[in-house]
Amino acid sequence: MEDPVSNLINTYHELNAAVVDELDEEPTALGFMRFLAKNRPFVARHAARQWKAVKDWNTDYLRHAMENEAVAVAVTPHGNADAVVEQEDGSLVFVEPHETFELFEHFLGDVQAGAEAVEQDGSNVKYAQTQNDNLRNEYQSLYVDVPKEIPFARIALNEGADAINFWLGNQRSISALHKDSYENIYIQVRGQKHFTLLPPVEMPCVNEQLLPKGRYAPSVKDSGKLEVELDHEAERVPVALWDPDSPSKLTTPYSHMAKPLRVTLNEGDMLYLPSLWYHKVSQSVGQEGVAVAVNYWYDMDFSGQFWASNNFVHDVLSAEQSKPAYPKLEMDGKGL
Amino acid sequence: MEDPVSNLINTYHELNAAVVDELDEEPTALGFMRFLAKNRPFVARHAARQWKAVKDWNTDYLRHAMENEAVAVAVTPHGNADAVVEQEDGSLVFVEPHETFELFEHFLGDVQAGAEAVEQDGSNVKYAQTQNDNLRNEYQSLYVDVPKEIPFARIALNEGADAINFWLGNQRSISALHKDSYENIYIQVRGQKHFTLLPPVEMPCVNEQLLPKGRYAPSVKDSGKLEVELDHEAERVPVALWDPDSPSKLTTPYSHMAKPLRVTLNEGDMLYLPSLWYHKVSQSVGQEGVAVAVNYWYDMDFSGQFWASNNFVHDVLSAEQSKPAYPKLEMDGKGL
Numbered sequence A, B: 001m002e003d004p005v006s007n008l009i010n011t012y013h014e015l016n017a018a019v020v021d022e023l024d025e026e027p028t029a030l031g032f033m034r035f036l037a038k039n040r041p042f043v044a045r046h047a048a049r050q051w052k053a054v055k056d057w058n059t060d061y062l063r064h065a066m067e068n069e070a071v072a073v074a075v076t077p078h079g080n081a082d083a084v085v086e087q088e089d090g091s092l093v094f095v096e097p098h099e100t101f102e103l104f105e106h107f108l109g110d111v112q113a114g115a116e117a118v119e120q121d122g123s124n125v126k127y128a129q130t131q132n133d134n135l136r137n138e139y140q141s142l143y144v145d146v147p148k149e150i151p152f153a154r155i156a157l158n159e160g161a162d163a164i165n166f167w168l169g170n171q172r173s174i175s176a177l178h179k180d181s182y183e184n185i186y187i188q189v190r191g192q193k194h195f196t197l198l199p200p201v202e203m204p205c206v207n208e209q210l211l212p213k214g215r216y217a218p219s220v221k222d223s224g225k226l227e228v229e230l231d232h233e234a235e236r237v238p239v240a241l242w243d244p245d246s247p248s249k250l251t252t253p254y255s256h257m258a259k260p261l262r263v264t265l266n267e268g269d270m271l272y273l274p275s276l277w278y279h280k281v282s283q284s285v286g287q288e289g290v291a292v293a294v295n296y297w298y299d300m301d302f303s304g305q306f307w308a309s310n311n312f313v314h315d316v317l318s319a320e321q322s323k324p325a326y327p328k329l330e331m332d333g334k335g336l
Helices: A004-015 A029-038 A052-056 A059-065 A104-116 A151-157 A200-205 A306-321 B004-015 B029-038 B052-056 B059-065 B104-116 B151-157 B200-205 B306-321
Strands: A021-023 A042-044 A070-076 A083-086 A092-096 A098-103 A125-127 A163-169 A175-178 A182-190 A192-198 A208-211 A213-218 A226-230 A237-240 A261-265 A270-273 A278-284 A291-299 B021-023 B042-044 B070-076 B083-086 B092-096 B098-103 B125-127 B163-169 B175-178 B182-190 B192-198 B208-211 B213-218 B226-230 B237-240 B261-265 B270-273 B278-284 B291-299
Touching (some): A004 B306, A029 A151, A059 A104, A092 A208, A092 A226, A098 A104, A098 A213, A104 A125, A104 A163, A175 A237, A182 A192, A182 A261, A192 A270, A192 A291, A200 A278, A200 A306, A261 A270, A306 B004, B004 B306, B029 B151, B029 B270, B092 B237, B098 B213, B104 B125, B125 B163, B151 B291, B175 B237, B182 B192, B192 B270, B192 B291, B200 B278
Parallel strands (some): B021 B042
Antiparallel strands (some): A042 A270, A070 A125, A083 A092, A163 A291, A175 A278, A182 A270, A192 A261, A208 A237, A213 A226, B042 B270, B163 B291, B175 B278, B182 B270, B192 B278, B208 B237, B213 B226
């Protein structure tokens, strides 16, 4: 008999094409529920083309709207916020960015300059990516330019957005493969985002391990440099080690079975990224050297069978890993 | 660590109450999709009260509408169509009913008479339960009295009903615990139906085994008696052996974890029975000694993760059963 985990991944692939469905316009609430019920993503091309943000946001507009406002900025040496870093002794640490607060105008200038720079110049990478409902808080002077809710999601889920986030960075920032327990509606405003997506059943492929936590902090010797500071108090966090763009490294016995979905969002496009999907995200800047996006997080529903089933995959993998290997039982001279 | 299968069932119960949601009216298409997305049942009380069938069907009306029509009738000794029968040698067989074709009027009279009888009288039990879209075929003269579609399901699923079935029997017929790969909308017209429901994640509780198939056939010696005739050609079929009403018999190590949902449908009530839910069904007759129901089957969607996840539970159980028992690995003198 085939191994159950391999069979799960194969069955999923037999029943689901490894492509992101493309819609010409945003779905109705019912149409959205059909995707949500299947936990499958879609891109609605140009669905946000009429948004004021998509029509009007350029660096002058942003600079003016955010004049004299201080914002939280994630600073990393390589654009690797919330990512795995290998220590000198070979051990792996999940490292959060150094966070600074600076004038938006100053931050924006650095992002634009960084769009021209090459990594070898040694400059740090800045990214506004706080994901703490920042568009209704720090960036509230820009919140007027986007809808208060995504209507189809608001109606379908019968709840308001849990968080609305503003993202601004350049091509040097990459979000490593991870998942969120939210239904995510993601809108590209300036530049492009390049998503690599894996469904939740590919959990066995991504090599989730519990890693110690750390954070970048300015070096004592050279405050312009960032160094990893281990947090010895913090609980270990589960982190996907496998990178679909380096598929032969840090693999599990199942990594080769993954069929990543890839999709690029252009200005005005909208992505539905379903809860618990793994996603890796890189970006390209627009004409003015920035990539700008907005996303709406709606709470996922933990009832029904979906959450419990994903937990089960995790538990079966853990149980397998904690069992000793043993030979196949031979019966009648044949393997089972 | 807790056993993954136990954890699956417990997690499901923590996130889902073991009750059937009650609605005051039939849901909208969107409301229905919210239940379908979670694979959770509901009862819409009185939702079919305005149906002509619910208002008008009595035995005179049925007899008149079906005058001179022959119908397929399932005949069994104990009301046990599609059920497990223990053979004299103790082996178990999945037995289909003996099927006869008879005048509806004659069949109806037998069902009414049976409503008065006690099993000890030795008479066979008759049940119209063909589930082959019979309301649009054999019973088409009654089809005019029900809606052609369940509107909320038709709109939500964007497809017509795959089958519409008519059911007529008495309290002597019981449908043993089983599941269907359909989204089922079930309407009680006369009498009551008593459903016992188990969610798909309780598969480990129900003791599904592959059984040989058989069929009731008139005895050669006494054609009034039915005997099991084994079908040696047929493939074995998966059958749930555990009965939630005899919970200490034919158990698995997980049966005690099941939390059956129980709900009674009265005349005019509508049940949404989601795909792959196990259900056992008994019935009570109305004033005229018959229980009458109608159901609409809509194709389930095999895409997304739901089907693959349920398959995975099955495969993990099978793999466990085919593995030799081995002792727990001891580390530092403690169990894992």
